[in-house]
Amino acid sequence: MTGPEDDDPKDTLQRYLQAGREAVLWKLDGLGEYDVRRPLTATGTNLLGLVKHLAGVEAGYFGLxxxxxxxDPPAWMLHDEPEADMWATAEEPREDLVALYRRVWAHSDSTVAALDLDAAGDVPWWGDRSGVTLHxxxxxVATETHRHAGxxxxxREGVDGAAGLRPGNDNLGTSGADARAAHVSRVEAAARRAAGLSG
Structure with missing residues (x-):
């Protein structure tokens, strides 16, 4: 039996990248069109936009x-329109953007398979630091993917309360609505005490 220390470094990195990819897509499950597209922060961040953004990220980093x-990149990948990759237009079906992300995965994975970790690349948008390796x-990209998965x-938790790391493993310390509510109350009480607030 082999342990994590026996894994090929490229396989390990790719496994972590894939886990992030799947987590991002899982957060769309069970939601309607409005909830996957609507802005959920003051900067307009939305669930389907994160998928679209990550498709563009991978196409650039493992492609160009x-x-x-x-x-066959979509038009938005070819134009420098600010934040075009951060939201889905009404004319962009969810299924098409998810399929695009999966096609980009396949292309990225073929790049990873074809090159050694020390293969040289150039990231023109990094300026003076543009020389990179596949490693x-x-x-x-794995780090950025997991950042956006977070x-x-x-x-998603703000939309309908659904939380968790992946299907079958919520990775939360408490489970059940009553236990979760009690935990939130403890956190709120501690914050109020630390701030010197009454009640």
């Missing part, structure tokens, strides 16, 4: 950076 451009790009966690 290594001279392996993503085939650095895998770490960067955003999706918070957004």
């Amino acid at each position: 950076v290594f001279g392996r451009p993503f085939p 650095l790009v895998l770490v960067h 955003h999706a966690d918070v957004l």
Whole structure:
């Protein structure tokens, strides 16, 4: 039996990236069109926009950076319109954006499979730090994907209270509505005491 220390580093990085990808898509499950698209923060962050953004991120980092451009990119990937990748227009079906993200995964995975971790790439939008390796790009994209998976966690919880790490594992310390409410009350009481607030 092998342990994590025996894993191939590229396989390990790719496994973590895939876990983040799946977590982001899982946060769409069970929600209607309005809830996956509507702005849920003051900056307009929304669940489907995170999927669209991550598709663009991977297409760039595992495509252009290594001279392996993503085939047939949608128009929004080709134009420099601010925040075009952060929200879905009414004419962009959810299913199409999810399918695009999955196609980008396949393209990214083929780049990872074809190159060694020390393969050189160039990230033109990084300026003076543009020279990279596949190893650095895998770490960067896995980290960004998990960062946005965390955003999706918070957004989804705000929509309907659904929370969790992945199906079958919520990774929460308490379960059940009563236990969760008691925990929230403890946190609120501690915050009020620390701030010197009454009640």
